Amino acid sequence: MTWLLGRVASAIITYLMATTLIFFLMRLTPGDPLSRLSEDRPMPAEARQHLLELYGTDLPLTVQYRRFLRAAFAGSLGGSIAQGGRPVTTLIAERIPATLLLGTTALALNFIFGIWLGVWQARRHGTPADQWASVLSLTAYATPAFWLGLALIWLFGVELRLLPTGFMHDPLLPMNAGPWERTGDLVRHLILPAATLSLATIGATARYQRAAMIDALELGCVRTARVKGLPEGAVLWRHAWRNALGPMLALFGLWLPLLVAGSVFVESIFSWPGLGTLAWEGIGTRDYPVIMGVALLVSAAVVGGSLMADLLHRWLDPRLRTA
Amino acid sequence: MIPHRVLLAALLGLASGAPGSPLLAQEARDPATLAIAYPRNPGSAVPTLWGADIANREVSDLMFLRLADLGPELRTVGDKGFVPRLARKWERRDPLTLVFELDPRARWQDGTPVTAADVVFGFERARNPRYTPRVATVLTRVRSFAAEGDRRVVVKFAEKYSEQMYDATYHALPLPAHLLAAIPPESLSSSAFVSNPVGNGPYRWVRRVPDQLVELAADTGFFLGKPQVRRILFLNAAAAEARANLILSGTADASDNIYSFPNPARLEKLPAYQYYPVPTLELIYISFNFRDPADTSRPHPILTDQAVRHALVLATDRVTISRATYGPFVRSPGAPVSPILGRALDVPPTPPYDTLAAIRLLESRGWIDHDGDGVRDKDGKPLQLRINVPSQANSRVVMATRLQEAYRSLGIELQLDVIDGSVWTARRQAGQFDLDFAGGSQDPAPSGLTQSWSCAGIGGANMSHYCDPKVDTLIARAVRADNGAVVWRDALRQIADDYPAILMAALTNTYVVNRRFQNVTLRPGSPWANVWQWKVATP
Numbered sequence: 001m002t003w004l005l006g007r008v009a010s011a012i013i014t015y016l017m018a019t020t021l022i023f024f025l026m027r028l029t030p031g032d033p034l035s036r037l038s039e040d041r042p043m044p045a046e047a048r049q050h051l052l053e054l055y056g057t058d059l060p061l062t063v064q065y066r067r068f069l070r071a072a073f074a075g076s077l078g079g080s081i082a083q084g085g086r087p088v089t090t091l092i093a094e095r096i097p098a099t100l101l102l103g104t105t106a107l108a109l110n111f112i113f114g115i116w117l118g119v120w121q122a123r124r125h126g127t128p129a130d131q132w133a134s135v136l137s138l139t140a141y142a143t144p145a146f147w148l149g150l151a152l153i154w155l156f157g158v159e160l161r162l163l164p165t166g167f168m169h170d171p172l173l174p175m176n177a178g179p180w181e182r183t184g185d186l187v188r189h190l191i192l193p194a195a196t197l198s199l200a201t202i203g204a205t206a207r208y209q210r211a212a213m214i215d216a217l218e219l220g221c222v223r224t225a226r227v228k229g230l231p232e233g234a235v236l237w238r239h240a241w242r243n244a245l246g247p248m249l250a251l252f253g254l255w256l257p258l259l260v261a262g263s264v265f266v267e268s269i270f271s272w273p274g275l276g277t278l279a280w281e282g283i284g285t286r287d288y289p290v291i292m293g294v295a296l297l298v299s300a301a302v303v304g305g306s307l308m309a310d311l312l313h314r315w316l317d318p319r320l321r322t323a
Numbered sequence: 324m325i326p327h328r329v330l331l332a333a334l335l336g337l338a339s340g341a342p343g344s345p346l347l348a349q350e351a352r353d354p355a356t357l358a359i360a361y362p363r364n365p366g367s368a369v370p371t372l373w374g375a376d377i378a379n380r381e382v383s384d385l386m387f388l389r390l391a392d393l394g395p396e397l398r399t400v401g402d403k404g405f406v407p408r409l410a411r412k413w414e415r416r417d418p419l420t421l422v423f424e425l426d427p428r429a430r431w432q433d434g435t436p437v438t439a440a441d442v443v444f445g446f447e448r449a450r451n452p453r454y455t456p457r458v459a460t461v462l463t464r465v466r467s468f469a470a471e472g473d474r475r476v477v478v479k480f481a482e483k484y485s486e487q488m489y490d491a492t493y494h495a496l497p498l499p500a501h502l503l504a505a506i507p508p509e510s511l512s513s514s515a516f517v518s519n520p521v522g523n524g525p526y527r528w529v530r531r532v533p534d535q536l537v538e539l540a541a542d543t544g545f546f547l548g549k550p551q552v553r554r555i556l557f558l559n560a561a562a563a564e565a566r567a568n569l570i571l572s573g574t575a576d577a578s579d580n581i582y583s584f585p586n587p588a589r590l591e592k593l594p595a596y597q598y599y600p601v602p603t604l605e606l607i608y609i610s611f612n613f614r615d616p617a618d619t620s621r622p623h624p625i626l627t628d629q630a631v632r633h634a635l636v637l638a639t640d641r642v643t644i645s646r647a648t649y650g651p652f653v654r655s656p657g658a659p660v661s662p663i664l665g666r667a668l669d670v671p672p673t674p675p676y677d678t679l680a681a682i683r684l685l686e687s688r689g690w691i692d693h694d695g696d697g698v699r700d701k702d703g704k705p706l707q708l709r710i711n712v713p714s715q716a717n718s719r720v721v722m723a724t725r726l727q728e729a730y731r732s733l734g735i736e737l738q739l740d741v742i743d744g745s746v747w748t749a750r751r752q753a754g755q756f757d758l759d760f761a762g763g764s765q766d767p768a769p770s771g772l773t774q775s776w777s778c779a780g781i782g783g784a785n786m787s788h789y790c791d792p793k794v795d796t797l798i799a800r801a802v803r804a805d806n807g808a809v810v811w812r813d814a815l816r817q818i819a820d821d822y823p824a825i826l827m828a829a830l831t832n833t834y835v836v837n838r839r840f841q842n843v844t845l846r847p848g849s850p851w852a853n854v855w856q857w858k859v860a861t862p
Binding site: 030031032033046047050083084085086094095150153154157158161164165166167168169171172268269270271273277284285286 | 352356358366367372452453454456459512513532533534535536538556558559560561562564565568569571572573574715743744745746748749750
């Protein structure tokens with residue numbers, strides 16, 4: 001319990017420090033969010049004053065920070081400067097389902113195939129099949145996601161016309177389309193962006209899993225399980241794999257932010273309406289409320305991911321509970 | 324655990340075999356649906372909520388009519404050449420008064436007639452600088468809109484000038500007073516009207532899927548004629564590559580400038596599409612700062628010399644550089660006018676590309692490489708200039724890099740500051756640059772030249788502090804004249820002789836539209852505004 005309380009407290013402090021740092025650093029970078037609104041024409045003083053009152057960008061930083069904290073605790077993240085005051089919570093709510101869907105799918109594909117491949121390779125350690133798989137997974141890992149995405153679009157979307165080149169839904173899908181049709185449509189649109197995000201990372205997951213599994217297969221408990229006559233599947237997954245789970249949990253904690261951060265490039269070329277492009281646009285326009293809104297989410301995902309990984313690891317490995 | 328082979332088969336079946344696969348949806352597409360691969364994300368089609376967003380205006384042009392539209396020549400001077408829309412006719416009561424008679428057939432899309440009160444209401448909302456600063460600044464010479472009965476609108480102006488008709492019809496659009504009068508301006512952006520606007524134009528709002536699409540449907544009762552294009556989809560694809568893929572895959576029927584796409588050659592000869600070069604209001608230029616960026620109260624130590632500016636213009640192969648970037652239809656003008664504006668004005672010829680003349684000019688002003696380091700100098704100071712370029716404008720970054728190399732061979736050291744858009748905007752507004760690589764959309768009215776190319780524009784859009792009182796006098800005379808063509812010519816020639824900027828490109832965009840759409844006209848400045856007049860060839 002002491003450990004848990006300490007770990008949670010540490011996570012909260014880390015989160016507060018990260019978000020505070022982002023708040024101040026962002027406002028210290030050059031560029032004024034209001035200047036973009038009057039790029040090529042003079043803004044009347046009255047209009048500028050109105051915007052300053054609305055967004056408080058001329059107030060001292062500490063005052064801005066206090067206002068931000070008060071509003072955040074009340075559940076408000078302010079209005080987007082670049083989008084005419086639209087609530088940031090609304091903007092995030094509009095985009096988070098798309099990001100969660102893509103992120104979850106990519107993570108799931110990454111871990112399912114990465115773990116499977118790593119275990120498969122570990123069982124065939126040293127064989128030509130293992131070596132070829134290593135070459136292929138390293139190649140995938142080294143492939144830039146931007147190239148991979150464009151290549152997949154070109155092959156499957158433009159040349160073969162098997163899959164859509166972008167968006168989350170077919171804009172021509174009839175309004176009265178049934179749930180199966182809509183689900184199929186969504187899956188089709190999800191395939192290429194999820195493949196782009198996951199193909200590169202599957203290689204990394206497989207490599208970590210392979211190394212951990214090779215060590216795990218040498219353990220005495222695994223030999224004992226075999227000697228006891230257990231089926232190979234049970235030996236592999238119930239005994240060996242549980243001992244090889246540690247690095248996977250750490251990786252999971254590291255990649256969990258992908259769920260909410262999105263990928264700016266993938267969202268951009270696939271026109272996927274996620275948080276990545278919202279954050280990118282916000283940074284480009286110095287839209288402080290939007291940047292902070294996304295930062296709060298992503299920081300929570302990073303800190304939360306790390307905490308969850310630690311908790312899971314501790315739960316799975318009894319030795320850590322008594323350490 | 325489900326065997327993975329079964330899972331994979333199920334996914335593939337769902338993806339390819341289920342009804343409504345992407346191929347099927349496209350093949351079953353209604354030919355009267357126009358899908359546009361669109362680079363922006365329209366937020367609001369309501370006229371007073373456009374802000375600086377062109378996307379909002381382009382969608383709004385399909386939903387909300389003006390009293391009259393600019394004619395095909397886009398002439399903004401005088402009362403003639405405009406196309407009747409909500410107003411079926413207009414006449415002049417005196418030099419300061421225009422009177423419009425509304426078309427009795429005009430209706431809001433909820434069936435309510437459009438009345439003079441709606442026109443007055445729209446103007447009053449548009450002129451409020453607190454909420455619509457961009458529009459309010461251009462309506463300062465319009466004194467009032469007033470209703471005389473339900474069908475007559477009387478517009479009074481504060482002074483006599485040649486663009487009264489343009490100001491009365493272009494900037495402020497009529498709004499449905501019966502729906503909006505109860506909503507204060509500060510609450511409009513969060514009202515239900517924004518998510519379901521009611522217009523009076525050929526298309527009505529259907530839906531907006533944030534960051535995905537905006538859908539409009541034809542208003543079958545539109546009083547000027549039922550559109551043959553029944554549905555319009557603006558498919559939001561901000562990345563140029565994404566838009567190119569929508570065209571290459573046949574998903575989109577139309578798109579904007581193909582020369583803004585990477586590797587445009589692959590889009591140049593698609594048999595299913597027709598190509599339309601369309602002049603724009605866009606101008607790309609490098610402005611010279613007339614003030615010292617280190618202390619803007621002082622003149623610039625190098626660029627105040629007109630001969631140096633002239634030399635820099637002569638040393639720039641603008642035609643080659645801009646065509647390599649923007650395609651074959653771009654021009655490098657002799658004065659700061661876009662292709663559209665250039666049709667109405669007598670534009671001076673483009674200065675030649677002449678490096679020998681540039682060198683002679685520089686040397687005549689004492690810029691010689693005294694110390695042999697490859698950079699010209701004068702009184703111990705090198706001919707070194709910094710150019711600010713926004714990092715988001717890839718085309719300008721490429722052009723600036725080419726320019727840097729070209730200047731190096733002439734002994735001019737040009738340092739590139741490729742900076743984030745926000746920082747670029749802040750620096751240019753603060754005058755912190757020697758050269759600034761700018762670009763923007765001009766007004767279709769010549770009077771818009773005042774904003775960037777006159778002393779009156781300093782403190783506003785004239786970031787470079789270019790000021791020639793002769794130009795201001797000429798522009799003021801041209802604006803007041805009934806036929807100011809000669810005066811405008813003189814004003815443009817004076818600007819050209821001052822060399823306040825290197826005019827890189829006046830853009831003509833090449834649009835693609837699927838061949839099944841006929842009678843296609845693309846209006847410069849608002850290319851999709853005439854879709855309601857297109858025809859659809861049925862197979």
